[in-house]
Amino acid sequence: MSVEVVKKEEMHTLDRKHKLEDSQSELVDGHDSSSWQSNGKKKQVIVPICTPKIHYTPLKTGLCYDVRMRYHAKIFTSYFEYIDPHPEDPRRIYRIYKILAENGLIKDPTLIGADDIGDLMLKIPARAATDEEILQVHSKEHLDSIEKVSKMNREQLLKETESGDSVYFNNDSYFGAKLSCGGVIEACKAVVEGRVKNSIAVVRPPGHHAEPEAAGGFCLFSNVAVATQNILKNYPESVRRILILDWDIHHGNGTQKAFYEDDRVLYISIHRYEGGKYYPGTIHGRYDQVGESKGAGFNCNITWPVAEVGDSEYMLAFEEVVMPMAREFRPDFVIISSGFDAAEGDTIGRCHVSPSCYGHMTHMLKSLARGNMCVALEGGYSLDAIAKSALSVAKILIGEPPDELPDPKKTPKIEAVEMINKVIRIQSKHWNCFKYKNGNAGYKFNEEITESLISRTFPLQKAIREEQLRQLAKNYGFITLPLNEIEVPEDTILCSPDIFQEKTIIILVHDTPEIWAAGDTITGLIDPSTSIIVDSTLDFLKWAVDRKYGVIDVNVPQSLYEQDNYSAMITAQEILLNLWDNFIKFLPSIAKVAFIGVGDAYSGIVHLLGHRDTRTLVKSSVSFVGRKPLKPLVPLVDESLSDWYFKNSLVFTDKNHPCWVDNENKKPRKKFGRVLRCESDGLSSNMQERFEEGTDFILDSFEEWSDSD
């Protein structure tokens, strides 16, 4: 195919009129050097010197810090508490202030909290938040309950501390909490009023766990929520929408609750969740909590399912989710609820965010809301880590570019990527920016199956099993083995033709085979003509047929079209028990059996081996679970079954199986059988990698040997 390339300059004559106007309005010198030099006439243009039209660069960065916030502290009751202090330690704010001074960002040699702190930063005095301000978020009851600690005696304080949800009190707690809250308010105001270009509030106690009705998680008042309400109320013309980005490693349940039905505040939290096992561990922190009524879509939880995440996961979350969403939201003001407990070195957070990554995230957020931003300290418990992280953030606020990430080649954890894709999918109902993003492949399937569609759809799984049967029947004369009592498709169990005469039988128990397909990245549709079915059990089946073993092939559907509460694992268990009790036991010639399990279906084998004493017949069991859950053997008939199973089973997992995550050197326990980790990624590759090891194991158990031996 030959294409015609237009000369570059010819393209522009498409719109001559535009050019004409340009040309008539301003024909200045130098257009053509020959004509310019000859006529010598020059239209003199004067551009008067003016104040630079830049609003941001000339301003300082605001800093709120007040030593009085250090008076709120845990009362020591033992020497132990003295040498291993409570993590929400008064030194947290001091160490941040100190590192800023050490790096010359502020000037305050005695670190007392001077008023004039130099050319780069402007001191923003903290003040106690007023009752009225606090009551914009909290109930009167809650306010009173905090106020009353200022007059308690030691006994009462300790009792109050004991009864709370991860909070402590001394007589200064009330005043400290009001200062912390008021500090964040003032730090925000200074930006909105244009006194500083942005600001950082180095305050404590933190706020984001404090709910309207209750303190919690070291937090007494919800500092950021109170400041947000305050700004929205006092500057309704200039600030209509506020983005709160909470990168504390814990979910900011208090902040979320305050704005859950509010479309003026987009709350995005990135935190560890781990199925609710991580603090605060309520379902409110789940990724599918997207806000309600007017606020639907204005709450976004990016929830790490595992610990040990770091720069690559946070950068991905920012570029894939936070920034597109935030730009679409168009905030007038940004508040970072800035806990530094995801930082490298924090033993509560157990994550690995580097100081420069905090810098990169701050830099990105600076592109929103014309840079109007306040950073408010939340958690973070390694004094070194929070100091370094805060320094990195403060430098960005002042105008420095971020440092390079220490390891930009690192790929994010699969679990984190999967979660980000889930967040994209669930938020795509509310945000245009996610329309064509990763995680939306398959969107159609989940969202749009209407009544009228049902009439012209059929399940893919059935088509595939029929094809398997056709092939096995043609090549090896396999037949269908009907199952009584269990409702599964009629071709669930196939077997080799002379099964009643076989001495040695291999029983394959597997999920529907994998499909490798190139999905349309826009619609999620699969093109069948470029897709293939990869039936990795076929290698094992052929091996068994070649060795003249009998074969029973059990295909456990992962779902059944008509049944909502179908469970593939339970079905696998039922099928195997049924098959054993009603068929295999009664085969006249049978002497040796080995199981090969693949995918979820393998749990049927483990269930059977624990629920029946099959040891006279079953010699071994080899399974490939991919990344599916491991199933422990529960020895119902005889305790010794556990040992027997461990000795006579191999369970191969994928390289990326969760059982190895955070457990690099730890083996799963014995009850799971002999669990081995493949070096490859993907079930099909696993089965290829360990084909020989698996089949040799079976041959050994039969006291036979492979041809190569």
Next chain:
Amino acid sequence: MSVEVVKKEEMHTLDRKHKLEDSQSELVDGHDSSSWQSNGKKKQVIVPICTPKIHYTPLKTGLCYDVRMRYHAKIFTSYFEYIDPHPEDPRRIYRIYKILAENGLIKDPTLIGADDIGDLMLKIPARAATDEEILQVHSKEHLDSIEKVSKMNREQLLKETESGDSVYFNNDSYFGAKLSCGGVIEACKAVVEGRVKNSIAVVRPPGHHAEPEAAGGFCLFSNVAVATQNILKNYPESVRRILILDWDIHHGNGTQKAFYEDDRVLYISIHRYEGGKYYPGTIHGRYDQVGESKGAGFNCNITWPVAEVGDSEYMLAFEEVVMPMAREFRPDFVIISSGFDAAEGDTIGRCHVSPSCYGHMTHMLKSLARGNMCVALEGGYSLDAIAKSALSVAKILIGEPPDELPDPKKTPKIEAVEMINKVIRIQSKHWNCFKYKNGNAGYKFNEEITESLISRTFPLQKAIREEQLRQLAKNYGFITLPLNEIEVPEDTILCSPDIFQEKTIIILVHDTPEIWAAGDTITGLIDPSTSIIVDSTLDFLKWAVDRKYGVIDVNVPQSLYEQDNYSAMITAQEILLNLWDNFIKFLPSIAKVAFIGVGDAYSGIVHLLGHRDTRTLVKSSVSFVGRKPLKPLVPLVDESLSDWYFKNSLVFTDKNHPCWVDNENKKPRKKFGRVLRCESDGLSSNMQERFEEGTDFILDSFEEWSDSD
């Protein structure tokens, strides 16, 4: 399931040792207000006032501008050229300089190119690049060929201009080009040597089309390439890797060529390509040109398949491709090859990038290489647009945050998203960051089919067709109709049982049905148990059976497993001709025929209708093409077939069919039949939407009426 949430403070005792060290090394005051107040002892910490440890903020931004670069200009040969000047106009650099002055970024009231231009920017004097410098990229022959224009007479200059590839010459061209090139070198040096924090070179003629051996596209010397070589040579310790980001709307073929085998330079270009129709229109600008030998993976072309792209496409390209790749590359220096011809208002570029989007992109790039960046002007031909865009970029360089995007809710064009996904897929061989990204679903299929896999795979398409046959046989008694002479699977054509007695026959010609599946976003694997086959032709088939019509169902495979050069469209054409000539014509009772075409396969119908005179039998043809190409009827037997086809056909396209893009109000031409645009998105939805219209059209053509009439 109940999960146990650990109290927040208990978690940290996991690593007591760490805390202990922290605590012993620095037990400062304020830790506990009661103890602090009582013992009163305070370890006085002094932090000496120091120079701020920030390298970037205090520096100015460099600006290179020199009026002498305006002397290179096109010689007027007609009044037409005077009123409609050449787009690469000397005023381009002047207008940028002027807008910087008008906004107070520089101080130069008479715009003569003053030496002291104020507090924000530092003048970087341009100088002519030396021969030695230019020869680092260009051949001696090329240098000589440009040098010689300085001494040519008017005739010779005009002749030289005429013979070049979109370039012009006057006697000042050589000096101008050397100044432009030297200006970029100096602008880069000033940053690398730390005299400025970053810089912008407002220079012309541009450079990125100039190849080592040839001028082209208004470019004489490859300014950015020469500067890059210069920096790599002269600062080998501090600059080991350079990122060149080229956002000129044209591909920078010259720059690419200079570094195509060089792993020290990552060249990323974002440009219109349109199958090679857009300037410069060589295959070198294609997305699959990723560099060679050592440079493999260090060249990245993000190629827009259509015009009219804008902020949403560029932001997506940056966040999905440019930034992750650039961070992984770890450049020590960044050069933006900054054409502003993708800007809103440029009639050559015909795109819509807003000034603030240029700001956002600059802001993002600033996060690389610790902010070491030089912006070098390339193309851009609307004087207003380039001025506004350059101003926006310069503000970011100085330290301002970017403005909000004018329309952040806009979704990117599908064609652009698809291209970005293609780029991700092809670059994922070279860059870790793309491992789990969009576009990689299906990665496995394309990359990893090994010999050993073939034995255990089978095509999905076959499984699906068998299932269709089984269903149609069971429900309607359909049978297989064997085809002579054409090699296609045996169940390609099915028909209703009494086909030989039927008077009225509906012939369905369709692709393999769609699969709706939820692919694993990590592995690209499809889970068959949650996937469904959506056979939208089934509604039409049932309708025909209900009306007691005969039905012939033709399934055209989109690919054949064994055949590499198989074409679905050609096969569809062969099948239809064969079916007509050998079967349908000879059906004894046949009186009326209507075609229903779906997908690529529909081209078989159009082919038949143009190659045979079927008008005595065929009454109408209704097709659904989705987003597949339209096929024109070529009337081989009789010219009047075209009119007949237009009158008796309906061709429904998807809402997003390319024929409507940029042609909102223009109908496709008559030879394509009566083409109508569905309001829905997706083939299956199209067919649902227009079911009634399609079937009514057929009934009308049969002079029958639907039940509802």
